[in-house]
Amino acid sequence: MQLPLMRLDDEVEIHPARKLLGTVDAVLVAGGRDFVTAQTDALDLGFDGIAGDHHRGVSRRSGGREPWYPRGTEMRNERQLSIVAADELAIVAGRMDLSELRPEWIGANMVIGGVPGLSMLPAGTLLFFSGGVTLKVDGQNVPCRIAGRSIADHARMPDREAGALLFPKVARRLRGIVAWVEKPGRIASGEKVSVRIPEQWIYRT
Structure with a gap:
C-alpha cells in the first residue's frame, strides 16, 4: 500500500512567534444596562x-x-473583554468625519498602547499583564450598527442611521479585539502588558 506523501515544513510559509510590549492606557467597565x-x-x-x-x-x-446557531443559543463566552487602540480609533474617527471616537462609546474595556496594528493580533495571542492577569485573544471585534448608533448618539451626528451604517464600513479591522480570561486577577491602568504572538501560517490545503 502506498503511503501518502508527507508535506515538509518548508513548503508552508511559517511566521515565527513574536513578543511585543505595550501599556494599559485605560481600563473601563460597563456597569449599566x-x-x-x-x-x-x-x-x-x-x-x-x-x-x-x-x-x-x-x-x-x-x-x-453566529449564524450557524439559532439566535439565543447558549455558548461559551469568548467575548469577555473588548480591547482597542487609540491610534486605530483616531483613524476611524477621521473616516467618519468626527473630531474623536471615545472607547466608551463602543463598549471598550481596555485601551492598549504601544502595540502596532492591535486589531490584527491573531487568535491565540496571549496578553500577560504585569499585575499577574493573562488574557487570551479570540479574534477581531467586528464592527456593527449597534455600536455605530452609539457613536452617532454620543457624537451628535445629524443622521443617526447614517452613522450606524457608516461605522461597520470604515472600522473593519480597526475596531480592536475580543479576549477571555485565562488567568484571573486585577488589571490597573498604567500596567505593562507582554504580548506573545504565536507562530502563524496560512492554511491552504
Missing part, C-alpha cells in the same frame, strides 16, 4: 470576566455573529 463603558482605576477579573460588567459570564447567548 447597556454596553457603554466608563473609565475606572482597575478591573477585577474572574474566569467569568470583569466583575460587574455587562459582558460578564462564562457563557453567552449567540447572535448575528
Whole structure:
C-alpha cells in the first residue's frame, strides 16, 4: 500500500512567534444596562470576566455573529473583554468625519498602547499583564450598527442611521479585539502588558 506523501515544513510559509510590549492606557467597565463603558482605576477579573460588567459570564447567548446557531443559543463566552487602540480609533474617527471616537462609546474595556496594528493580533495571542492577569485573544471585534448608533448618539451626528451604517464600513479591522480570561486577577491602568504572538501560517490545503 502506498503511503501518502508527507508535506515538509518548508513548503508552508511559517511566521515565527513574536513578543511585543505595550501599556494599559485605560481600563473601563460597563456597569449599566447597556454596553457603554466608563473609565475606572482597575478591573477585577474572574474566569467569568470583569466583575460587574455587562459582558460578564462564562457563557453567552449567540447572535448575528453566529449564524450557524439559532439566535439565543447558549455558548461559551469568548467575548469577555473588548480591547482597542487609540491610534486605530483616531483613524476611524477621521473616516467618519468626527473630531474623536471615545472607547466608551463602543463598549471598550481596555485601551492598549504601544502595540502596532492591535486589531490584527491573531487568535491565540496571549496578553500577560504585569499585575499577574493573562488574557487570551479570540479574534477581531467586528464592527456593527449597534455600536455605530452609539457613536452617532454620543457624537451628535445629524443622521443617526447614517452613522450606524457608516461605522461597520470604515472600522473593519480597526475596531480592536475580543479576549477571555485565562488567568484571573486585577488589571490597573498604567500596567505593562507582554504580548506573545504565536507562530502563524496560512492554511491552504
